[in-house]
């Protein structure tokens with residue numbers, strides 16, 4: 209049974225619809241990542257689940273219990289939720305222990321519980337420090353420890369690692385999710401970093417303009433995005449025009465097989481490939497190509513190819529990248545996605561590879 213079930217959820221601010229018919233299921237003990245561009249409604253959805261905002265239409269249930277609907281509202285303190293907000297929310301005048309104790313009931317001796325969550329979050333020995341005496345990553349771990357201290361059944365993390373640089377952010381995020389998994393806590397992580405979302409989630413929900421565009425396993429979202437917008441939001445993508453026939457597509461890169469998930473009628477279609485599916489070779493595999501541009505970037509080289517009337521940019525190992533003027537072939541590995549017709553957003557971009 210899903211621990212969290214969100215059904216047909218709507219929310220407006222000053223008559224502007226911010227959430228529009230959200231459907232979401234989160235299994236008990238699993239981690240769901242909520243990925244989407246700024247302003248698409250991610251925080252609003254978390255705040256409704258936490259009970260910081262009222263639902264306008266639809267409902268949110270925890271197990272069998274409806275906690276929010278137009279007619280019902282269970283206050284946040286009775287939802288057993290830990291909330292880890294964006295950075296900068298520790299009390300600066302309280303020590304680490306003081307911050308953690310803040311999330312626990314006033315009465316009782318919580319020393320043992322505080323030590324438990326300190327050790328769970330790798331903060332042993334730092335309990336007497338003040339927030340300004342900690343690194344950014346340690347501060348975020350304190351925020352997690354504070355959220356975990358009361359033993360919540362659900363933890364909501366709202367882009368808690370934003371202030372950290374990319375490498376640290378990803379490693380702290382993996383550590384934090386490791387702690388959540390070790391305690392069997394269900395979690396929803398808001399992020400706008402696809403890499404972070406892929407690395408830590410069981411299910412990935414992609415949001416845009418107040419709607420969930422797709423919710424599935426990370427690999428499924430990456431390789432079989434529901435539409436071109438989801439493909440772009442989840443990584444680099446190449447779009448070319450083609451014609452579909454019997455689960456194959458003819459396009460400037462050859463006749464390619466389609467994923468089973470590509471439910472598209474025969475006829476004109478927009479084809480989506482991930483750049484790593486393209487393989488430059490001099491063994492004659494695939495379609496003929498010529499190197500028209502080369503840009504050395506240190507750990508990789510961007511190679512501009514002219515292939516079948518298209519210009520494609522490929523990221524290649526600097527050790528093996530061909531040089532300008534070289535002739536070779538481009539083969540496509542694996543199946544691709546296709547979407548019916550020429551999608552407006554793709555009309556003027558015949559092919560592109562974002563870095």
Ligand SMILES: Nc1ncnc2c1ncn2[C@@H]1O[C@H](COP(=O)(O)OP(=O)(O)OP(=O)(O)O)[C@@H](O)[C@H]1O
Pocket residue numbers: 221222226244245246247248249250251252253400
């Ligand atoms: N209290 C509010 N009053 C009015 N408008 C709001 C309020 N809270 C959010 N909004 C608007 O709702 C939309 C969604 O905001 P939200 O914070 O949920 O987006 P988000 O996806 O979390 O963005 P970000 O990634 O930038 O944090 C935005 O257009 C925002 O301006």
